Amino acid sequence: MASVQTTLPHTLSPAAAEQGQLPAGFPAVLDSNLAWIGADFKNAESYTYQLTDADIAEIDDAVKHFKSLDLKGNQVTRDTFPLKALGAILDGVSAEIYEGRGFGLVRGLDAQKYTTEDLTLIYLGVQSYVADQRGRQDAKGNMLVHVIQDQTNQMAANHHRHSNKAITFHTDEDGDVIGWLTRGQAAQGGSSVIASAYAIYNLLASEHPELINALASPFTFSIPKIERRPAIFYHEGRLIVNFGRTPLIGSEAHPRDQKLPLPTDEQLRALDLVEEIAHRVELRIKTQPGDIHFINNMAVLHRRDAFTNDGTQAQFGRRHLVRVRCRDSRRGWAIPKDLEAAWDNAFSIDVRRGESWNLEPKSELYFPLRKNPN
Template sequence: MVIEPTTEPDPLCWSGTNYRSLHHYIIHLEDGDISELKTALEFWKTGMNGSPASVSKETFPLVHLASRLEKLALNLHKGSGFAVLRGLNTKDFSAEDNMLIYLGISSWVGSHRGAQNKKRDIVTHITDAKEWSNIPHEQRHGIHTNTALPFHNDMGCEILALQYREIAKQGGATSVSSATTICAELAVDHPEVLKELMTADWPVQLTAKPTRYARLPVLAFYEGRVLISVDPGRLGLHPATAGIRDEGCDLNESQIKALEVLGQVAEKHSISIAAQPGDILFVNNLALLHKRDAYLDAETRRHLVRLWLRHPDLSWEIPEEMKAPWKVAYGPIEEAGSFLVPRDRYQIVPEKEYKVPKYSSGSAAWLIDSDEQ
């Protein structure tokens, strides 16, 4: 693949070192917006009052706020690639109502919701719950610890949505970094790294039993856009399957070096999001990398709620060689694989009992779990 130069200004070519305004990406909800959300919530309860899966633009109607959310969606796909919606006080609502409002808002940003694991959980709770204290961090997914997570993508996701229910006492900031900017620097200073990232030879683990890898690129230039899809936790051997070696499942020295340089350049150009409780962060997950700092909790625990969204009209085309994780998240059940069940699940609150994953780690995604749990 060859990256073709262009004279057109690219709104995704930004850097945290010279971003025009650290508050430019924040969209503030006004009193009228909050009233409209409450009205839409009551409309849903009166007309539907069923599964959260039924929340949509049609069942959660917005008028004035809809146009702002549509502009937000446009910015995700044709602008800077991220935005924060601020002003909702989650403490004014029950856990269920918070979920319904979050789903309602998100429906206007991306009406398709992706499955995040083999059980087809549509909602994921990112927290280090007190009830899980008997399970060592080493046995949990990274998002269920308070440790730092490196720059990565949620592989398979198009639009990443994170609602901040509670923030940490110290640390825990989310940072984002543009793949377009990263790619431009790599092309000049590290062309060998850029070539490595774009080579379809990265072993991405898809299933655990039988152990199956797909050799994919983690970065591509496609239809005039830079697309990135990389999670260090899903590349190469997982410790639980280390005894079952497949050809090509190890990262080579060039790939290890490429990940190191990628992380360094991403850090150089990143923006740290100073989130507040109630914020909803939307990220174009094909255009930006994100990471999380380590954190310390207070009596209340840092708690984010994650959705994987897709906008059917604005959605970016994805090259076929990068589609395998995407098909699992958004594709039909028969295409995604028999290990998925057809019923979507919406967990209102984190589960009380933590089920230790046998295989999947990763920074974000769980889709390599096998049926045998």
Template sequence: MAQVQAPTQAKDGWRTFSTEVENQNPTTLQWPEKIEGPTVWDGKYLEAHPDEWVYQLSNSEINEIDAAIKHFFTLNKELIFIDKASFPLPEFGKVLQRHKEILLQGRGFTLIRGFPINNYTREEQAAAFMGIGTHLGHRKTQNGKGHVLGHVKDISIGSLTKAVYDANDPTTRIYATRKAQPFHVDGTDIVGLLCLQVSQEGGQSSVISSHTVYNRLKEERPDIIELFKETWHWDKKGEHGPNDVPYLLAPPMTYYEDKLFTFYGPHFWETVPRLGIPVSDEKFEAMKYVQNLCEKEALEMWLEVGDMQFVHNHQILHARSAYKDSQELTRHLLRLWLIVPTEEGGWDMPFAKREGVYYYGVNHSVPLEAE
């Protein structure tokens, strides 16, 4: 079963970024001298204390997830329609609510380990991941094809699998290549990854609190913070409607309702010259400084088969090192983009519309292989 589809319905647009910054002029707000609290943490300390952020599933929790998978398939529903009701987790669901609080009100990331993912078919793997995701948020499309289940896998020219993209094309999304991903955020509230297979070499995952980054910049380079308050152009990589502009407008950092938001992606900024938009050496230098700072202080981790990593994009920058595949080991992760409305604990957005608009008007789909 390669793909299932459903007609478009109004469920996707909890966070649809506008082409203009709305609601405020962020440069006029009173920004903090220092951010304090659980959203600020030391990556190297946590790296040395995995017991503080790795959650090991118990046998009873594994059995409960297994029962939910079996229950879902007795309903004869397509994966696109999986929800909390069709994927019941009476006890582990309570654990996931605590993880949701950690994501939205605490350190902003979590890792769930120990699910025996290789015991299941691909469709069952997708059901497990999507079902668990429904207890954390609402699925959102991840690209112009309407995928609500993404595949982080090299499908570029020269890969060991079917080639779909040219890694050197500026419109190619980096997750579909073996290239290193610099520190960035994704265009959603929570991003989740499920590791199906590791690479032969490389592919290390890294996370850092953007609030920690802010504090460091305040000490070392306050000029970069001022630069990040300005509105930047971000390339949509060709994934936009025929009458829409090919870029987004948003500042890399915004302070709104006592929260620091980060909207940041080097690969979506450095290609805007192709749209006739000039870029500055000053911004390149700022991005290089931030990348070096993150590399020095981030928490680095290796995702194991069966690991589920979730990060809160508005306060976490994440990255991935370049990797190599082999015939025996081809790196492959499933990905979810999740939206959490404010009434469910999500952060109110400073530069987004909250409309029930589907992503570029395409059907939502659940591909079981990378495409």
């Protein structure tokens, strides 16, 4: 992989260093495999694992084995969904997400071959080898979120999750790793687009170190709850990014309470420049039905291109992703104190916090859109 140093300047200028414009403890350069640019990946094969016939056979056997145990779908684990050979490869995908480039794609499932139930079992089985803990994605305990176009009401039509419009770069509210199963593909557009927060940081630290300070100072987030905290952290030797424009400045679906303070001019400038740089270093990933892709939600930003569905709304002719938020018990990063509550709400084992598993999209009664930006 090409080093980001060869394509993006990121040496802190002497003047900036003397002025101490970077926040205390933040490095001038992040020397990491996570600091990549899209041009480093000219071939999708470099980040894609193509399932073999032997892999598919092992997956099919694992489905049969799991069903023989008479367990519920949420009990898919490495033990109940055995993938001896493929599991070792998926462990490598996990290592790549946490310790390498921060993303990966598994391709080769025939989405039309399986029932929705079996395809979901396979998805959860694969996910359990990449990051074994699954998180609740909202207050109602939804574990699977369906990202589809929904124009049944104005709220849904303008929401990130259900609009067909392009959306800006962001991270999800919690979760080390975000996974998506592609069940359907848009007729036009709809690519998933990612950008390295580490590469963005390096360029900002080089050219505008004062904006690192702005991002590391407290913002007022409006959703999913009102809180004051930074958008970026440098914690135990790692950059951790957690923000989106909607919680910070509002959107059509989530108008901001005018009583809440807006970001400062310098913070707004920092957000705008992050978006601009992200577009410069982005990587576009075109998925197809049956694909499963994962990103490191603490180090990789993501967005979506605008899209148009097949007018017939055929099962595989409209964009349909199924999202999980997860964390690996072996490789999980230490979480900054300001984010601990969100991670705890998602991943803690608490019988008082129920789980809801919807194999198909449901109305806002099941998915509280107003309180969740993504």
